[in-house]
Amino acid sequence: MxxxxxxxxxxxxxxxxxxxxxxxxxxxxxxxxxxxxxxxPLSVHExxxxxxxxxxxxxxxxxxxxxxxxxxxxxxxxxxxxxxxxAYTAANFAVRLGFPFWLSLPLGGLMxxxxxxxxxxxxxxxxxLYLAIATLAGQLIIEWTINxxxxxxxxxxxxxxxxxxxxxxxxIATQRQMYFFLLIFVVLALVATMNLVRSRIxxxxxxxxxxxxxxxxxxxxxxxxxxxxxxxxxxxxxxTGVLYxxxxxxxxxxxxxxxxxxxxxxxxxxxxxxxxxxxxxxxTFVTLLPxxxxxTMEASGGLLFSEAAVRNLIPNLRLILFGALIIFFLVVxxxxxxxxxxxxxxxxRLWPFAY
Amino acid sequence: MKRGLAILIGLMVALGASLGGVxxxxxxxxxxxxxxxxxxxxxxxxxxxxxxxxxxxVALVNSKGGVEGHKIKVLEIDHEYKVPPAMExxxxxxxxxxxxxxxxxxxxTYALMKKLTEDKIPGTSPxxxxxxxxxxxxxxxxxxxxATYWSQAAASVKWAKDQxxxxxxxxxxxxxxxxxxxxxEPKEIFEDLAKLEGFELKIFAVPPPGVEMGAQTLDIAQxxxxxxxxxxxxxxxxxxxxxxxxxVGYPLKKVVSFVWGSAEADVEAAGGYGVAExxxxxxxxxxxxDYPVLNEIREMYKKQGKPAPKEMTQSAYYNRGPxxxxxxxxxxxxxxxxxPDGKITGADVKAGFEKVKGLTLGxxxxxxxxxxxxxxxxxxxxxxxxxxxxFVKATDWFKAYPEVVGKHVKEAK
Numbered sequence: 107m108x109x110x111x112x113x114x115x116x117x118x119x120x121x122x123x124x125x126x127x128x129x130x131x132x133x134x135x136x137x138x139x140x141x142x143x144x145x146x147p148l149s150v151h152e153x154x155x156x157x158x159x160x161x162x163x164x165x166x167x168x169x170x171x172x173x174x175x176x177x178x179x180x181x182x183x184x185x186x187x188x189x190x191x192x193a194y195t196a197a198n199f200a201v202r203l204g205f206p207f208w209l210s211l212p213l214g215g216l217m218x219x220x221x222x223x224x225x226x227x228x229x230x231x232x233x234x235l236y237l238a239i240a241t242l243a244g245q246l247i248i249e250w251t252i253n254x255x256x257x258x259x260x261x262x263x264x265x266x267x268x269x270x271x272x273x274x275x276x277x278i279a280t281q282r283q284m285y286f287f288l289l290i291f292v293v294l295a296l297v298a299t300m301n302l303v304r305s306r307i308x309x310x311x312x313x314x315x316x317x318x319x320x321x322x323x324x325x326x327x328x329x330x331x332x333x334x335x336x337x338x339x340x341x342x343x344x345x346t347g348v349l350y351x352x353x354x355x356x357x358x359x360x361x362x363x364x365x366x367x368x369x370x371x372x373x374x375x376x377x378x379x380x381x382x383x384x385x386x387x388x389x390t391f392v393t394l395l396p397x398x399x400x401x402t403m404e405a406s407g408g409l410l411f412s413e414a415a416v417r418n419l420i421p422n423l424r425l426i427l428f429g430a431l432i433i434f435f436l437v438v439x440x441x442x443x444x445x446x447x448x449x450x451x452x453x454x455r456l457w458p459f460a461y
Numbered sequence: 462m463k464r465g466l467a468i469l470i471g472l473m474v475a476l477g478a479s480l481g482g483v484x485x486x487x488x489x490x491x492x493x494x495x496x497x498x499x500x501x502x503x504x505x506x507x508x509x510x511x512x513x514x515x516x517x518x519v520a521l522v523n524s525k526g527g528v529e530g531h532k533i534k535v536l537e538i539d540h541e542y543k544v545p546p547a548m549e550x551x552x553x554x555x556x557x558x559x560x561x562x563x564x565x566x567x568x569x570t571y572a573l574m575k576k577l578t579e580d581k582i583p584g585t586s587p588x589x590x591x592x593x594x595x596x597x598x599x600x601x602x603x604x605x606x607x608a609t610y611w612s613q614a615a616a617s618v619k620w621a622k623d624q625x626x627x628x629x630x631x632x633x634x635x636x637x638x639x640x641x642x643x644x645x646e647p648k649e650i651f652e653d654l655a656k657l658e659g660f661e662l663k664i665f666a667v668p669p670p671g672v673e674m675g676a677q678t679l680d681i682a683q684x685x686x687x688x689x690x691x692x693x694x695x696x697x698x699x700x701x702x703x704x705x706x707x708x709v710g711y712p713l714k715k716v717v718s719f720v721w722g723s724a725e726a727d728v729e730a731a732g733g734y735g736v737a738e739x740x741x742x743x744x745x746x747x748x749x750x751d752y753p754v755l756n757e758i759r760e761m762y763k764k765q766g767k768p769a770p771k772e773m774t775q776s777a778y779y780n781r782g783p784x785x786x787x788x789x790x791x792x793x794x795x796x797x798x799x800x801p802d803g804k805i806t807g808a809d810v811k812a813g814f815e816k817v818k819g820l821t822l823g824x825x826x827x828x829x830x831x832x833x834x835x836x837x838x839x840x841x842x843x844x845x846x847x848x849x850x851x852f853v854k855a856t857d858w859f860k861a862y863p864e865v866v867g868k869h870v871k872e873a874k
Contacts, residue, residue: 156552160545250668253640261874262645263591265571279579281552354548355575360568360642361544397549400538414513414770421501421539 125300142289152281157397159281162288163349164389166295168373169382170342175371176380177303178335179315180229184241185343186366187248188225190359192218192344194258197266197357207271207352214351215344221248222340223333230329233318245364252359265358268351284353291349295342299382302338311335315380376432378442387443395431399424490803491534492793494519495554497565502542504696506726508565510775512537514782515563517758517770519790524761528794531803540565544572555580560796560810561789564590567643570603577602582807583792583814587785588720588745592646593873595837597815600873602807604814604836606788606829607745607781610693610719611866612840614647616743617717618654619861620844621689624715629660635687637677637702639694640666647693653865663687671698678705687711693719700730703737714739714846723845724777725852734850741846741855746784746825748777748845748852753823755783777845777852784826788838791817827858840866 114129116122126132147155171185196214199205205213225244229237252259260266270277271287278287302308310331313321322328351357369392377388400420407416439446496515499508519533527533536557538550547569554562562577562584564570570590577584578601586594587607594603595611608616622629636651638644648664655662663685665677671694681687690711692702699722706716716739718727723742731737750773759769772779795813796805805813817838818830827841840860845852 151556153552153556157549160549164545250640253642253645259642262642262648263571263593264642264645265591267575267874270575354544354572356571358568358571358642361572365543393545396546414516417512417516417537418500418509421498421541424539425501425541 123304125304143286147282147285155285156281157394159284159288159353161390161393162285162292163346163353164370164373164393165292165386166342166349167346167370168377168385168389169295169299170339170346171370172374172377172379172381172385173299173302173311173342174335174339176374176378176384177308177315178311178332179318180226180332180335181234181238182241182336182339183238183364183367183371184222184225184245184248185339185370186362186364187245188218188222188340188343189347189350189366190252190357190362191221191248191340192347193351193357193362194252194260194266194347194359195344196348197268197351198258198260200268201260201266207348211345211348211352214348215341218344218347219337219341222343223337225340226333226336229332229336242364245367249359249363259359264360265356267356270355271352278352288349288353291345295345296382296386299385303382307331307334312380372432376435376442378444381442381444383447384442384444387447391443395428396424399427491532492528492797492803492805493554493557493559494533494535494561494563494789494793495551495557495559496535496537496563497547497550497569498537498539499542499565500539502540504542504566506696506724507721507778508539510726510772510778511782511785513770513772514779515786516782517761518754518783518786521754521758521761522786522790528790529797529801529803531797533790533793540569542566542568544568548572548576551576555582560805560807561585561793563785563789567591570594574600574603580807581811583811585785585789587781589643591873593870595835595840595870596873597832597834597836600836602811604831606785606814606831606836606838608720608743608840608842608860609837610643610647611650611869612837612860613693613719613743613842614650614691615654615840615862615866616842616844616860617691617719618651618658619859620717620741620743620856621691622658625688629658632660632688633685634660634662635665635681635685635690636662637665637667637674637681637690637692637694639671639698640668641695643695644693649869650862650865651691653869654862657862657865667694667698667702671696672701674698674701674705675708678702678709678711682706682709682711688715690716691719692716692722694722696721697730698722699727703727703731703740707731707736712739713737714741716740717844718742720745720842725775726778728847728852734847737847738849739847741844742777742852743842744777744845745827745842746777746781747843748780748854750774750776752780752825754787754825755780758783780825783822787820787822787826788814788817788829791820835870837870 174180174182192214195217196210199210199213225241228240253264270279278284310326313326314331318328373388373392374385376391378384403420403423498512499505516535519535523532536554540547540550551573562582564584564586567589570586583602583604585604585606592609592611594600594605595609625632651662665681667674667677681690694702699718720743723744728734728737762769792810792813795816796809797803800809815831815833820826829838831838841858843858844855846855
């Protein structure tokens with residue numbers, strides 16, 4: 107990112123408020139888009155695309171949680187449950203009424219948004235850790251409901267098999283087809299989030315995060331915006347759940363339990379609270395790191411230990427290393443990977459001068 | 462700060478290099494199996510014993526020259542009982558050319574069901590997954606290969622009937638279950654059998670994480686006064702149930718557990734064999750350490766100058782490894798017989814599974830018999846009971862109420 111900002115003259119408000127005021131930023135985005143849409147899917151094995159697919163789904167979920175936790179400052183441990191709401195809503199619509207994905211996906215998101223807004227009601231009176239516990243209760247109530255209401259879960263096994271999504275009669279089944287399918291939603295989620303946080307709504311969220319009393323005094327309707335934050339965040343979560351459902355061909359709430367909610371919190375904390383790019387970094391980091399560690403271990407573990415020992419060591423060392431690396435990155439930069447990236451960028455911006 | 466950055470960039474470069482250094486497996490006549498495991502997650506007590514058992518059996522077969530002259534390579538991933546790593550692992554198996562996947566865990570089985578069917582790679586789900594998958598015409602590429610929860614429910618009722626003098630008329634049976642889909646699955650079988658045998662059934666759900674059940678056990682023993690308890694619990698719950706039932710004075714010889722609460726580890730965690738005298742559990746593989754195949758594995762280790770693996774003492778879980786591995790390799794053997802060059806596909810292995818018959822491993826494996834419509838192999842179980850400080854075989858292989866279970870399998874969604 108060695109670039110200069112001279113020669114950029116803004117003469118209109120629009121230019122000043124542009125998403126990417128610098129030409130180099132626009133070029134970078136274009137290059138990344140070409141890489142993701144053309145180069146990558148044509149050049150790598152399906153297996154690597156399947157990893158990117160998992161990252162893609164996580165990115166949508168992490169963006170949603172970041173809107174709530176990072177931008178609005180409302181801690182939530184119920185993200186996984188909202189995913190399951192979306193998953194089961196879409197699965198029911200797809201199976202019982204035969205809805206195509208472009209109908210059931212937004213419906214799943216909207217249902218999750220409605221449930222999320224209800225779970226968010228306590229946030230009007232309580233803050234911080236107290237709210238976290240209230241959302242945790244929401245998570246448990248939703249899990250219990252899905253498990254016990256067979257009308258929602260489609261039977262005692264609480265799993266609904268859904269057909270593959272179809273576009274103009276073509277089923278989207280292989281990893282490569284799924285890759286494009288998911289990437290489109292990632293792009294939509296990214297663009298929507300970037301624009302949301304620089305709009306009136308996003309500014310209201312940030313005001314509530316920074317000082318809710320002050321926000322109220324300057325005229326931000328706290329009631330409305332807190333619930334809106336919960337609804338928007340849950341909408342993203344619901345869509346994530348729907349994507350998981352279509353990706354696997356089945357809706358199953360057991361993969362959306364508390365552990366999932368914690369994982370997503372870890373993603374945004376590692377990536378950086380209150381940043382769009384941070385959500386992407388965090389989701390990528392949490393999904394890829396275990397895989398990378400395992401490959402490294404497999405490549406080098408045989409030098410020191412026997413085969414059976416390596417098999418036992420890899421999983422345990424992976425957990426240890428994963429934890430250690432998270433601590434390391436957060437000690438190096440408490441504000442997450444996004445801040446780290448910005449530091450690197452700023453260093454090169456002034457390079458070779460120190461300031 | 463600068464130095465920190467330099468270290469960081471160095472790290473990233475190193476990571477990138479290690480990623481790039483992964484080379485695809487060379488094409489050979491090695492037959493590849495993908496094995497999912499859980500050595501670090503919620504059910505690690507199973508994984509750390511089951512998976513070594515699996516690998517030991519495969520190593521034994523390989524040391525004798527492999528299957529029909531072809532070596533077997535087992536790839537293992539530990540998915541921590543989480544779904545995304547399981548999916549990543551599956552794609553990796555596929556890339557390496559695996560012709561068979563040993564699944565592990567109910568959510569992971571569900572998540573991969575569709576993929577396995579689309580990719581035509583058979584997956585086995587012994588003791589978990591969907592009971593309906595016993596129906597091979599509806600789930601062509603999923604093989605439970607061991608008694609499903611439905612068969613276990615039928616078997617446990619049969620055991621209760623035998624223990625209570627051959628009739629269940631007017632008796633009260635408590636079903637103590639972990640409150641998750643796997644716990645709910647056998648309910649419909651119990652309800653049918655309650656009508657058939659004339660007993661009364663009451664369900665006592667234990668909410669996750671399942672380490673609190675004082676209220677349920679007290680209710681079972683003092684208020685409901687159950688004549689028999691059928692327990693279906695996972696992880697740490699079984700040991701808690703043994704302890705709690707003991708505490709409220711319920712006779713443990715009137716308790717029978719499904720296959721995930723019937724291991725040495727559960728009894729040890731509950732306070733040892735002295736506490737659990739009379740406790741019975743279902744098994745889909747033999748328990749104990751004197752089976753011919755286990756002796757061969759010990760021999761193999763001796764030849765290499767190593768002690769026998771310590772996992773063997775947890776025989777309930779360890780023995781399930783050789784059992785599953787033996788069924789896997791038998792299916793592969795049938796596939797290779799049809800294609801002697803060893804270049805078999807998943808579809809060949811599926812056909813191989815459906816020909817498996819008459820495999821016993823000296824009593825470690827029930828008389829399984831598969832067909833294109835029956836992927837469960839019969840639903841055989843054995844009951845082992847704690848007597849005098851160890852698990853003692855209480856019954857031979859048996860299956861119960863096959864017509865009731867079969868009706869549900871036929872109607873499986």
